[in-house]
């Protein structure tokens with residue numbers, strides 16, 4: 346059957362006002378505005394006619410300037426072409442309020458929203474997107490609350506708040522942020538973004554696992570030897586040293602994006618596709634990952650910084666010589682680690698995670714390595730590579746299964762071959778951007794693709810056990826790797842058992 350089974354229609358979202366705080370910033374222009382434009386102008390055109398987008402920031406800008414800025418963002422960063430007729434309609438939705446900072450200024454915002462709602466005879470459905478530096482989050486939520494812009498979930502209309510990563514810089518600060526948010530908001534009103542969860546290929550992980558009967562039978566410690574999750578980035582720290590040199594790969598990528606991938610790979614089948622059941626099943630994975638002891642940190646975690654090297658035809662300097670990086674920085678640009686999910690399904694199966702900047706290629710993947718063949722029949726004299734299911738998150742989205750096959754001929758020669766699905770060839774459609782998906786879900790009020798407070802804290806608990814050791818040890822134990830390679834040798838030598846190696850994603 347090659348008929349499409351439509352389980353849920355993409356529906357028109359309810360009319361609402363989307364307030365973007367930090368609208369003058371990078372995230373708003375590179376991701377949020379282009380995503381809203383696509384929702385308005387591509388495919389089913391899902392934004393309701395009356396929906397308005399109110400950019401707010403401290404910077405002085407006229408509405409015309411904001412619209413020009415937005416158009417530029419769409420032209421440069423959207424994967425949908427800018428069409429004049431669509432742009433005209435979208436531009437009319439854009440409003441901008443500058444000087445939004447003091448508690449009084451939030452009353453201007455309130456008046457503006459009420460004006461918009463009255464003009465369109467709209468219910469007061471409001472979304473507040475905090476595209477702000479993390480330190481501003483709690484103060485802004487308080488100001489939104491104190492100005493009477495949000496109300497409990499049972500009130501008229503809906504009011505929702507979207508919070509970006511990073512949620513905190515360690516376990517204590519993450520707990521404080523969650524507590525602060527809960528002072529003003531019900532958990533059902535909080536949408537914590539992890540943009541990896543909006544990627545098509547990440548959303549497909551559930552479908553692949555639970556929409557096919559063949560995988561569930563073998564998705565366990567009896568059949569799986571180990572799992573490798575790689576998120577490799579080509580770019581160095583670039584212009585983000587101010588943030589990155591205080592974060593590092595473990596906080597920036599592992600605590601959030603990589604742990605979210607891990608939960609989707611390791612979770613039990615949820616009892617339904619409802620948000621509560623899916624998030625509950627993911628949470629159980631995090632509950633089964635124990636923080637590491639200092640000895641385990643030494644044996645199971647490798648951290649490194651890049652040194653000068655060639656990346657994509659350009660020369661990158663040593664990380665320590667990048668602009669904005671402290672010359673004695675102990676921030677890792679690469680981390681690789683081994684962990685275990687201590688439950689019945691995964692007992693004894695190592696999960697290897699690695700991520701870094703300035704690596705050989707941009708490539709994210711999850712590779713499921715099945716157990717090797719017993720040394721009989723075809724593998725009696727020569728060991729054969731085990732089957733690997735390689736889920737390519739990006740780029741070249743798709744997945745492949747390596748199997749052993751007979752090479753045609755009168756002799757008996759066998760070799761691994763790839764069964765490969767490429768999204769581009771198979772679906773021939775534009776892949777929605779992650780933020781497009783996530784903004785759509787915020788508007789429909791579905792929390793499945795968002796992270797709840799316990800998930801945030803559970804993953805910090807694990808990461809904290811590593812940070813504590815690193816803090817005590819400063820730069821001791823920091824490895825290096827030339828920019829443009831796959832990372833330090835220690836990631837292989839220290840973590841991988843004899844017959845195992847990182848695969849190129």
Ligand code: NDP
Nearest residue numbers: 367369370371372402403404476477478479481509510511
């Ligand atoms: P920016 O540095 O570009 O800041 C966004 C805007 O916030 C600025 O334009 C500024 O506007 C305002 N701002 C800056 N400092 C403060 C402050 N102390 N108080 C209130 N407002 C302030 O950041 P990004 O847009 O890159 O990121 C926003 C958030 O999204 C951050 O939490 C970041 O970690 C997260 N994020 C960003 C990603 C990206 O691709 N950029 C990806 C994933 C997460 P003004 O001065 O005009 O008020």
Ligand code: BG6
Nearest residue numbers: 510540541578597598602709739
């Ligand atoms: C962000 C990190 O969350 O994710 C960045 O802060 C990283 O450092 C980015 O580059 C990677 O996202 P993507 O979608 O490009 O893989």
